Amino acid sequence: MASKQCKSLTLEKKVALIKEVEKGGRTKSSIAQEFGIPLSTLSTVLKNKQKVLDGFQRSFSSQRKRVRGSKFPDVEAALMVWLRNARAANLPVTTSKMMEKADALALQMGQTDFSCSSGWFDRFKKRNSVVSKSVHGESPTVDAATADNWRSSRLAELRESYADTDIFNLDEAALFYKMLPSRTFTPKGGACSGVKQGKDRVTVLFGANATGEEKLPLLIIGKALKPRCFRNARLPNGVIYRANRAAWMTATLFEEYVRAIDNKMAKKNRKVLFIVDNCPGHGKIENLEAVTVEFLPANMTSVVQPMDQGVIEVARNIYRKSLLHRILLSYENGKGYKIDLLGAVHLLSSAWQQVRAAAIANCFAHAGF
Template sequence: MEHKLVSIREKIDQFPMKDVFNMDETELFYRLQADHSLAIKQLEGRKQDKERLTVVICCNEDGSEKIPLWIIGKYAKPRCFKNVNMNSLDCQYRANKKAWMTSVLFDEYVRSFDQMMHGRRVLLVVDNCPAHPRNIEGLRNVELFFLPPNMTSKIQPCDAGIIRAFKMHYHIRFYRKILEGYEVGQTDPGKINVLDAINLAIPAWTMDVRKETIANCFRHCKIRSASDVVGNLDESTFDEETQDLQTMINQCGYRNKMDIDNLMNYPGENEACSEVQSLEDIVRTIIENNAEDDDKDDTVSLEPVTRKEALMASNTLHNFMIQYKNTTPQLLDAIRKESSIRQRGQIFKSKESISLFGRL
C-alpha cells in the first residue's frame, strides 16, 4: 500500500489544495427512522426505510468548494415535482430504475464538472468503480485520477468522513422535520417524498458540512506528501453533530431506537450503488426517462402557491419572529431585508435569509 501512496502523492502534489477534488456516490435511505421496530415488523405503510436515493458528493481538498449535489432517483418525473421550478434547486436530478450511478451518468457528471471548472486546471480523484469509465474524451479543464482498487475505504476523503458528515446532518434535518410534523398534527410526518428529501439534502451539504470537516478528512487520508498537512482525523470532529442527532432521536420517542452507529451504518445503505450499462440498458433507460412514471410513485404533486399566499405567509413569519424568544437582531434584519426584496417580486432569495432560516 505504501508504494501506491507514493505515486498518489506525486500526482496530488502537482496541484494546489483548492484544485484537488474528490467525488464519490453514496446511497441514502431518505426515509430511514431510528426505530428497530419500523425496520423489523412489516407493518402496512411502514416499509419506508428502504426507499433510497443515490447522492453524488464532490468537494475540494481545502473545503472551500462544495459542488452542488447530483441526486439519482427511481422516477424520472415524480409526481412531487409537478409545479416545481427544478432550476431553482441547487442540485441536479437524474433517474433510472435502480436509482444507481451508471457509466452514462458518470460521463455526464464529469463533463458537467469540466464545464464548471472553466479556465482552471483541476484534478478529480475518483475510485476505481467499473461504472466510472476512464476514456472520457474532450475534457479541457479536468484531469481524472483513479485510485487503486481495494484502497478507497482507506485513502478516499469522501469515505473518510465527508459522506458520514453529510448523512449526519441530513438525518438531523429529517428528524427535525418529523418533530415539526407531529407539532402541526401530521399523521405520518416521516413519510417524505423525493422533493422533501432533496430539500433536506441540499442545506445539509451546502450549509451544514463544515469546511474544516472536509479539510480534516483529506488530511486524514494522507494523500499529500507535505508534512504540514499530514495528520489523523480528530475524533471530536463529529461530536457536536452526533449529540444533535441523538437529541433529535430521543425527542421522537421511539420504543426501540437505534444507536447512532447502527443508524449511520444501516445494513444495505453502504453497498454498491453503481453499475456498468450495456447498450441495451442505455437505450432502455432513455425510453423509461421519456415515458410517464408508473403508479409505484405514491407521492402527490405540490399544490401551487400564489404570490398573495406567499406574502401572507411571509408576514406571518415576521410576526412570529418578533415574538420568538430566541430571535436575534441579525435574524430580524434578514427578514426586514426580505421585505424590500418582496416589493421587487422576489421572495426569500438573499444569502442572509437562506443561511439564517436554515438554522431554525
C-alpha cells in the same frame, strides 16, 4: 447438416461486443464472426444494450450468464453496503451475522414479508459474488503499505501539479431517504416500537475539494424519470437529478456530470483533478479540457478516499436529524409529515451545505492528503 450450438455470452463479453460495434469502421457480420456468434445473437444484444450495460454496471458479477434481479433489491443493496463497510474495517462477517443483519435491515425498511432463508442467502451470494474466505492477519498491513506507497509516490506527484483548492474527491452512496435514526429514548419498561421505515432509495454523488471550501453539485439518482412531486417545483441550486430503473450510478451519468463541470472549469481557465474510485460506474472519459480524472488503485478506497473517511456519513446524519426534526415538529402541531422525493432533495441539499469545510479538510488529511 449439424445445427449450430447456441453460445451463451457472459455480461462481460456482451459489453465488449457492444463497445466493438460502437467503435465503428467494421461490419456487424465481421464482429459477429470474431466473437463466434450468429448475426441474430449480435442483433439481440444490441437491442437489449441498455439492459446489458445497466446489469454490468451494477455490482453483479460480470461472469453471470443472465441478468436476474432480486425480489427485495433494496434489502440486497443495503446488505451489500453494510458488508463492504464491515470488511473495510477488517471485521470478520459470518453467515449467521449476515442473515441476521438482512432480517434487521428488512425490518427497518418495512419489508415485513421478507425472511432471510438459506435459499435467499445463497442466491444473494451468487448475484453479488460474495464468497467465504479465510482471514489472514497480514492483509491489513499489506493494505496499509500499499496505501502508503500510493500516497508517497502517485499522490505526491499529483500534488506537485495541483493546489489543494484544485484537488477534488468524488464518491457516491445510497440514501434511504425515508429512514429515520434507529435508536430512541423511551421510559424504562415501555414499548420501543417505531414508525414503518421507508425503503425508498436514491444514489447521491458527493464531491468537494481538499480545503473543503468548494463543494460540487449533488448528483441525485432516483428511479422515476419525472417524479410527480417535481411538477411545478424547482430543485435547489447545486442539485442535479437524473433517473434510471435501478437508481444506480452508470458510466453514462458520470460522464455527463463530469463534462458539465469540465465546461464550467474551462470557462474559468482552471485545471482541476478529480480523484475517484475505479468502478464500472466511473468509466474512462476522453477529451476533457479542464478536468483530469485519476482513478484510485483497487481495494484501497476505504483507506485513501476522503469522502469515505466521514464526509458522506456526516451529510447522512445531518439529513436524518433534519428529517426527524420535521416529523416531530409536525407531530407537536397536530399534523402528520411524510417525506417525498422533492422534500428529500431539499433536505439533502441543506445537509450538504451544513457539512463544514473544516470537517471535509480533516477527512482529506485523515486519508493522507
